[in-house]
Structure formats: structure tokens, C-alpha cells
Amino acid sequence: MAYLLNPLDSILVLLPALAANGAPVLLRYKGTPIDRGLVLRDGRPLLGPGKTWEGLIIGFLYGSTVALFLAALVCSPIIFYGGVLAALGALLGDMLGAFIKRRIGLERGAPAPVLDQLDFYSGALYMLYSAHLVLNPWIILGFAPVVMALHRATNTAAHKLRLKPVPW
Ligand code: CTP
Ligand code: MG
8 A cells, every 4th residue: 555645754755865865975986886897798887986885885874864863853653764765765776877877878977967866866766656655746846956956066065075076
């Protein structure tokens, strides 16, 4: 049976996805690549060096911590459950985005407008949907431009703080 989340709860489960996606950049470009340098037949990496185990773990822990905090704030276990799923989905969506970027020939860190901003958001939504947690459709739509703007702003900030070599 599907569980319908009201608008506020829909926002609360999405916030950990944003946190999970933003956290790995704090690694300052170091870590063990998930694809271990594997190159596919097209001569390009499976995912590339920008997707690391450390990034995955830090993102997941950070997203889950935010989920725990928000769940405690509103005393709702479903917010924790949904937030953890959304964090995981965001990280997997970002990996799928990197896979697609490599297949179309874009180097690690090359900008892919829309894909860069919405890969993790779609991943989070997909994961929640698979777990039968249905978000408010207006929040899903309304949050998309917010996610894009936030992604842009945080990446510019990370670039200024010298955490990232490019501002996207
Ligand atoms: N990162 C990581 N592990 C992950 C995700 C991200 O280590 N699973 C780190 C990498 O240092 C990455 C940075 O966070 O460069 C920013 O993430 P993102 O913008 O998604 O990566 P890009 O550098 O744009 O690389 P790609 O083109 O592969 O998406
Ligand atoms: Mg990305």
C-alpha cells in the first residue's frame, strides 16, 4: 500500500537527499574510485574518478544524520525512513548521472546542464517511489527549480572555497 506524504513531510524527506548530494565534495577530490578505474569498450571510464566509496559513505552518513535530525524534530519515524532512502537514492542517481556523462563522452567534472542538477533528485524520487512513499506532486515540481538553483549556488561556493576546481 502506498503512503501519501503531505507537503511538509514531502519536503522533509527531500532535504536529506540534498545533504547527501552536497557532502562528498568536502573530500576535496580524494578517495577510492568505485569503478576502480574500469574502462568500458567505448574507451571511457565506467563512472570516472569523481565517484568514490568515501564520497558514497560520507554522503550517506550525512544524509542519514539530517534525516534523523528532521525526524526527531517532528517526531516521525517515516521521515527518518524516507530521508535515508532519499539520501541513498540521490547518491545512486548521481552515479547513474556520471555513467551517462561518461557514455556521451563528457569528462569527470564537465558540466551537463539539467543532468547534473536533476540526476540525484530523480534518484531520490525514484527510491522513495519504489518504497511506496508517494510525495506531494506540487512539492516534487516546485522543488525541482529550487534544487537546480541550490545546486548551482552550492557548487559556486564550493569552487570559491577551493573544494571544487569548477563552479558547476
Ligand atoms: N564525490 C565523490 N563520490 C561520490 C560523489 C561525489 O567522491 N559518490 C566527490 C568527487 O570529488 C566529485 C565531487 O564530489 O568530484 C563533486 O560531485 P559531482 O559534482 O557529482 O561530480 P563531478 O566532479 O561533476 O563528476 P562527474 O562528472 O563524474 O559527475
Ligand atoms: Mg553529479
